[in-house]
Amino acid sequence: MKILTRIGFWLLVAAIGLFSIFPFYYAVISSFRSGADLFSVAYLPERLDPSNYVAVFERQPFGTNIVNSVVVAASVVALSLALGITAAYAFGRIRFRGRSLLLMTILAVSMFPQVAVLSGMFELIRGFGLYNTLPGLILANLMLTLPFTVWVLTTFMRELPKEIEEAAFVDGATPWIVVRRIFLPLMMPAAVTTGLLAFIVAWNEFLFALTFTLTNERRTVPPAIALMSGSTAYELPWGTIMAASVIVTLPIIALVLVFQRKIVAGLTAGAVKG
Amino acid sequence: MSRLIASFALAAGLFATASASAVEISISCSALGKEYEICKKGVDAWAQKTGNTVKIVSTPNSATERLALYQQLLAAGAGDIDVFQIDVVWTGILADHLQDLTAKAQGEIGGHLPAMAETSRVNGKLLAMPWFADAGLLYYRRDMLDKYKRPVPQTWADLTETARIIQEGERKEGKGDFWGYVWQGRAYEGLTTNALEWIASYDGGTIVDDKGEVTVENPKAAEALETAAGWVGTITPEGVLNYTEEESRGVFQAGNAAFMRNWPYAWALAQGTDSGIKDKVGIAPLPKGGADGRHAGTLGGQLLAVSKYSKNADAAIDLVMYLTGEEEQKRRAIEGSFNPTIVSLYGDADIAKANPFIGDLADVFSNAVARPATVTGQNYNRVSTEFFNTVHQVLSKRAQPEQALNRLDRDLKRIKRDGWQ
Amino acid sequence: MSGAALQASAPARETMRGGRSALTRSRVRAAWIFIAPTLIVLALIAGWPLARTIWFSFTDASLNNLGDYEFIGFENYVANFDGEWFGLLTDPDWWRSAWNTVWFTLVSVSIETVLGIVVALILNAAFPGRGLMRAIILIPWAIPTIVSAKMWNWMLHDQFGVINDMLLRLGLIAAPITWTASPDTALWTVVMVDVWKTTPFMALLILAALQMLPGDIYEAAKVDGVHPVKVFFRVTLPLIKPALIVAVIFRALDALRVFDLIYVLTANSRDTMSMSVYARQQLVDFQEVGLGSAASTLIFLIIALLVVVTLVAGQVRMSGEAR
Secondary structure (H helix, E strand, O other): OHHHHHHHHHHHHHHHHHHHHHHHHHHHHHHOOOHHHHHOOOOOOOOOOOHHHHHHHHOOOHHHHHHHHHHHHHHHHHHHHHHHHHHHHHHHHOOOOOHHHHHHHHHHHHHOOHHHHHHHHHHHHHHOOOOOOHHHHHHHHHHHHHHHHHHHHHHHHHHOOOHHHHHHHHOOOOHHHHHHHHHHHHOHHHHHHHHHHHHHHHHHOOHHHHHHOOOHHHOOHHHHHHOOOOOOOOOOOHHHHHHHHHHHHHHHHHHHHHHHHHHOOOOOOOOOOO | OHHHHHHHHHHHHHHHHHHHOOOEEEEEEEOOOHHHHHHHHHHHHHHHHHOOEEEEEEOOOOHHHHHHHHHHHHHOOOOOOOEEEEEOOOHHHHHHHEOOOHHHHHHHHOOEOHHHHHHOEEOOEEOOEEEEEEEOEEEEEHHHHHHOOOOOOOEHHHHHHHHHHHHHHHHHOOOOOOEEEEOOOOOOHHHHHHHHHHHHHOOOOOOEOOOOOEOOOOHHHHHHHHHHHHHEOOOEOHHHHHOOHHHHHHHHHOOOEEEEEEOOHHHHHHOOOOOOOOOOEEEEOOOEOOOOOOOOOEEEEEEEEEEOOOOOHHHHHHHHHHHOOHHHHHHHHHHHOOEOOEHHHHHOHHHHHHOHHHHHOHHHHHOOEOOOHHHHHHHHHHHHHHHHHHHHHHHOOOOOHHHHHHHHHHHHHHHHOOOOO | OOHHHHHHHHHHHHHHHHHOHHHHHHHHHHHHHHHHHHHHHHHHHHHHHHHHHHHHOOEOOEOOEOOOOOEOOOOOOOEEEOOEEEOHHHOHHHHHHHHHHHHHHHHHHHHHHHHHHHHHHHHHOOOOOHHHHHHHHHHHHHOOHHHHHHHHHHHOOOOOOHHHHHHHHOOOOOOOOOOOOOHHHHHHHHHHHHHHHHHHHHHHHHHHHHHOOOOHHHHHHHHHOOOHHHHHHHHHHHHHHHHHHHHHHHHHHHHHOOOHHHHHHHOOOOOOOOHHHHHHHHHHHOOOHHHHHHHHHHHHHHHHHHHHHHHHHOOOOOOOOOO
């Protein structure tokens, strides 16, 4: 029985892993192929031809694009978490009038389709003089990540036992100290998780990035990929696009590998699976 | 009229300052890649000649995204881009934001393909200059036609028959996934171009005629759609209902189809060194509807237009005139096989030597049909969307051609209401 | 932390609050100071665009000339000219897209929730290679949608797509399936790709909830010899419910606004059009800013309604006590 469960468990892990990774694996294979190979199926790379990877960096300032993406995504995460944790503490741990209304208002921000706010946002960004700048993009992206961050962190805040801060308050600590000294460490798994998810949202954001930037040097990765073209407008430069996708996915994988220990901070795992 | 004169005066004034000091013009002429390099060479030459500088703004490859970006910029009155590369069907949509080029380009436009010139004009005003042309073509497998001893099809009935024979023959020889004919059937602008070719080839009109009358509900159009719907699942894979240009090229270039409808771009790729069908391909005008029908390829291509919000309009117009001029179009035809829009270039010896293929297209372009974009103006995308959705329903056999066209006629008239503008 | 515990602790808090009103007042002040930056940022960046969208929905604005419009009341929503009905609420295409979207959301979010829980439980277990597995799981979420949607489009091609090739080789299907082309399978295909793409989001949030549970509960259950499945439904699920509901809400918000996935996979086909695709078509393709804004406002209202229903059904304490 034990062995059967183990085998079942590993089969499940394998199936989920395969489902997740196969398209990426296929992208890696495709990134070594070019031209008419696009129209045939291959399960293994025939040759390791790096020309697509070279082309990605040669035809455009792709290195700059990656740096832009990192700057934008990192700033968005830092701002979202800083604003989110303080707000979540207030929403999750303090009783005050109008709290649920405020929470709903914040949620309402993510109820409009992105394309509907695009035009107003465009005027706003131009009005601030932030058109074709990274701060403009960072500001716009906050609209996508902030409501989500506040809500998730509030939920987790609420779940922590109430005794936690009582003692500190009795000792005369200010709310700010309580947040920083007590809640920040406790919230680590939740904060890292939401931060990671927000990072990816900002990293992958396309519509704002395309509309609010104009020059190649200011573009982030997704519009840069959308700008890749073959020798004519109809041709799809598949190998190059795949190479670019592989390149931009690697930092995310690295990020997860670095932070995954923080995601599982709290307890000794293994309790749920018998 | 007085306003016109005033704007000339203004333009003249601007010109004086523009020529006095060098200005920077920004142009959106491509996504990245080879198209970018060829565009860059052209603008650099102009910059050298005039002492101005030119910045190229890359815009997305996908036409819908590109149009959306333009609209966003223009709606905000932003002068960040002076010269726009626009699709032939966008002139009407963007008309209010474009400079009138009539005065500057009156002398030049006569030398361009009449159909291309027509797409650049809205309400008698010339708002853009033709840059390069495109039209739908029939690609065929020369070796297959030889093998089965069939001529190049002249009518759709011929094509259906030939495709069926080849498909059956090839499948008997074990090529189970061989198909007769592939084209673009996805619910997008490409389906409008495909379906317009069918209908026009049967003399069934162009959805909306020159005077703005909705003409799409007619027996010939119904016959055309009936024929096309008959292909799906027989000589054409059902997957065609979600094919764009590249998906159909994929089937054809992998050697799995006898015929393909596509734009000229597929030629160079089909003849490329890594192509499985190199030297086995031929091109021809798309077949006629019947013996009394006509060859019809939908006109595509790109124009150059100047933004009304440009701060250096005169220099921008000068750049447009240079880029669409004979010398530059010739260079682009030779170096990038962009099909010129200037008629005389089709007889040019240098181009014929470098790209013999372009000479073969002269006929196709002179027979090309334009989509009803200028006459429907702002509403073109609406008309096109209604049209391709209707056709898509007929093709996926969820509607009969007659009823579908009847409904389409009603919907289009509803959009038109008191006129298109 | 269950409902019973909450009630039991309530009277205790009342007395506590009565005794320390000064402290309470200072905490409320702190709360407002803490929330202010978030509110200011959101009001700054979202206030104007959102208000503008709602306002435009009552006008006949066109993208062609945004400065020149008239107030037309509810005509974008419903209007009658010469006995013929116009407006969004009378447009069968709109209702079709609304139904498509709701169907898509229900199916995909349900599947993602179940799958997300399974994945989270796996990742919560200790096994060799767990760190790597976490990274692998996250890959689908990490690839930009504009790329992954195109990638799937290619992999699902009926003639040279790898998915059909694989299924044919394995003998699971006899003939290639026209995944995205046939109206019968198109929306299911979109659901499949969405599940692939966003299950990691769910899984990660649920994993975080699992990680924040106190460990002693399990220890007790283990000692008592309770079956793990029972532990999950009796102990784990109720405990992670608040986080789960928030995850579901945000997933559902995203799913109800789904745009690029459907747009890349099936373009403007009416069979699979979502509300956002419809709104975009009106706003951008047709330049009808008024009508498109009305559609966006309706999307907002529909989503708000569904969120409220979910919150009520899930018994989420919006105004719940801080514990």
